[in-house]
Amino acid sequence: MLCQFTVKNFKSIRDEATLDLQAATISEHTDHLLVGQTGEQFLPVSAIYGPNGGGKSNVLAALRALKHKVLNPVRAASSKEPMGHSGEATIAPFAFSLESRSSATEFEIFFQTEMAEYRYILHVQKDEVVLESLDRIKFDTRRKSGLYHRDASGITLIGSFKQLQISEDLSETLPLLSYLGIAYGKNEVVRDVISWFRRGIIFSDYGNPLREMMFSVPKSDRLRKISLDLMREMDLGIDDFRIEERDNDNIEVFTQHTIDGLCTWLSLSEESSGTKKIFSLLQPIVIALQSGAALVVDELDAKLHPLLLRHIIQLFCDRDINRAGAQLVFTSHDLATMTSEIFRRDEIWFVAKGNQQNSKLYSLVEFKTESGEAVRKDAKFDKQYLEGKYGADPYLRRLVTWEDLP
Secondary structure (H helix, E strand, O other), X not given: OEEEEEEEOEOOEOOOEEEEOEOXXXXXXXXXXXXXXXXXXXXXXXXXXXXXXXXXHHHHHHHHHHHXXXXXXXXXXXXXXXXXXXXXXXXXXXXXXXXXXXXXXXXXXXXEXXXXXXXXXEEEEOOEEEEEEEEEEEOOOOOEEEEEEEEOOEEEEOHHHOOOOOOOOOOOOOOHHHHHHHHOOOOHHHHHHHHHHHHHEEEEEOOOHHHHHHHHOOOOXXXXXXXXXXXXXXXXXXXXXXXXXXXXXXXXXXXXXXXXXXXXXXXXXXXOHHHHHHHHXXXXXXXXXXXXXXXXXXXXXXXXXXXXXXHHHHHHXXXXXXXXXXXXXXXOOOOOOOOOOOOOHHHEEEEEEOOOOXXXXXXXXXXXXXXXXXXXOOOOHHHHHHOOOOOOOOOOOOOOOHHHOO
16 A cells, blocks of 8 residues: 655655645545555545646656666566566656756655555665665564665665675665565565565556557456456446457457447447547556555546546445555546545645746645635535636636637
């Protein structure tokens, strides 16, 4: 379970920004909440809104960059795992400040497995690791302990990691966690942490639909059946689908439609953009719901009808369906779902840019009006957002009128 993620000095995010998935003490939709190993309550959904160019995607990109920095060396050492995109690895500091350009990008993440809660810190400057640490709280003993600390003075192994041997030739660009994943992959704690980075957080990005289709169309019989059930619930008019393998590991997907008893197969390329996107999302959604992973999606609303978007959100909010404790973190522009009927106030987040092009992240539950009052739980969130009351409205300095046109 993803508990909290903090990033500083990453692309448009100059100052510290924290996405907190711990539930606030508020009364709405308490039936949505997930319960951690020690009784803490967490959010199943976090939706991030804001204007184009405001920095919404950079919050998710930072999370993805951290996963890539940790996992890609481990993947490279294994012939069984595919490498990630090269673009995922880009860790760039805030560009509009000389101080930021010469400072490290900072990541901090809290997450839970069945064994423990972990806190992992990684600071990276010009691709080199300048600070790194790993701590945990074991659930069976409630004991908090450090596991290692790394900075300019060297590496200190603590507790159960004391007996591990670290190569003197450890590269400055290689996270110690990655090294441990390669050299000590069978160690119980190392395996637990690396496994969470592998399977505990999943990314789906429709920016590259063909690639997403390759990896996301359900291929196993079990996932295929669940995916078909989901498609039928969404009323896409698809009765079945089949996958045919082509050269160079490519695939082609066909969908079956039945009209007045006549069965017709169509290539997925002939389907609508929304149907293609549903296909690219099916496997990540099913895997997340079955395994309890956090699914991260940029622009989840793109090419989806608001009712389909609402349906996907409610899959994660319905504890009868989401029994494993899956989470959905996404960016969106869709206002039809920005309502108190769907979200708690702590599930709605905004990103806005300051005068120096720096992005700020904040939750609706912590937002205060000009009079210092909190936003009411029954407020019209979408209406107030469009009115600019939450400070993350689109930057429309001057609307063009018909008289302005030649």
